[in-house]
Amino acid sequence: MISNRQSPLTPLAQESLETLANALPSDGELTYEQAYTTLKDREELEQPTAEDIIERHRRVGTRRYCFSNTDTFIERPHPLGAK
DSSP: OOOOOOOSSOHHHHHHHHHHHHHOOTTSEEEHHHHHHHHHHHSOOOHHHHHHHHHHHHHTOOSSEEEOTTSEEEEOOOTTSOO
């Protein structure tokens, strides 16, 4: 069944999340500073906006991506160990 629910993220936050996800290196982690720089450079966001978006993602995350306890942006491990 396909859900008709809309994302709880604003369009800007959703676009920023996609930008961060696409910027994940092969080791699968971005530091807070790398995430901020990515949004500043690729999305041309001003510092307060980029920091607000990162902070929201850090606090809330999504089903697929989050900031870990070490403040690195990561793809959440699948709960069953496989994708």
